[in-house]
Amino acid sequence: QVRLVESGGGLVQAGDSLRLSCAASTRTFSSFGMGWFRQAPGKERDFVAAITSNGARTYYADSMKGRFTISRDNAKNTVYLQMNTLKFEDTAVYYCAAAWALVPQLSSAYPYWGQGTQVTVSS
Numbered sequence: 001q002v003r004l005v006e007s008g009g010g011l012v013q014a015g016d017s018l019r020l021s022c023a024a025s026t027r028t029f030s031s032f033g034m035g036w037f038r039q040a041p042g043k044e045r046d047f048v049a050a051i052t053s054n055g056a057r058t059y060y061a062d063s064m065k066g067r068f069t070i071s072r073d074n075a076k077n078t079v080y081l082q083m084n085t086l087k088f089e090d091t092a093v094y095y096c097a098a099a100w101a102l103v104p105q106l107s108s109a110y111p112y113w114g115q116g117t118q119v120t121v122s123s
Helices: none
Strands: 003-007 010-013 018-025 033-039 045-051 058-060 068-073 078-083 092-099 117-122
Touching (some): 003 092, 033 068, 033 078
């Protein structure tokens, strides 16, 4: 079992930055591909970004390219999501997820999920 705990969310103004963290409780963290998803009220859960187990490749939803950066520190069992130039429409609960076999944009491919962290961007 893999436990994921997100942190770093909060209330910010449009144009601000936030860095989300996701800490994993597993000795095999470096074997997992990791992803970030988000869900706004009344909407489906959407793909944000993903990173391979060794960090060599990253993937982004088109609307996040150039503003968001996913990274990981396998020594700390942590994956990060740096979010810059935040917009009102980025308001959502952000979830991290772990997968043995990474299919970046497919939420059903991730068996392990965190509880989410709220990001609210005021306009």
